[in-house]
Amino acid sequence: MKPLFFNYPADQSTYTIDNEWLLGDSLLAAPMLTDQVSRDIHVPVGKWYDVTHRRVVTGPTNLTSYNANLTSIPTFVRLGTPDCGALIGALAPGSQFPSAP
16 A cells, blocks of 8 residues: 555645545545545546446546445546456456556
8 A cells, every 4th residue: 555646646636635546556435434424535647447327437637526435435447457447346356447558
């Protein structure tokens, strides 16, 4: 588990994010830390598969008011990495996704 700026040092906004983490190099977790119904999420450069909404997000971007709560963890899988297929298969079985970055 590591902060986003470890992998994305050129993205200045990652230096102040303390509620999102990379698990390895391919999985971004942005858990809900308070009892709310949405949160803002910063997605670093690249193409990421949004496991919750089963869509591709192209970063860098900020997802504002992302719907989530304490029972779900917003997770994103970086596409084009060697383990992206296994991660998506484990987190979102049956999903169709582009494998190229």
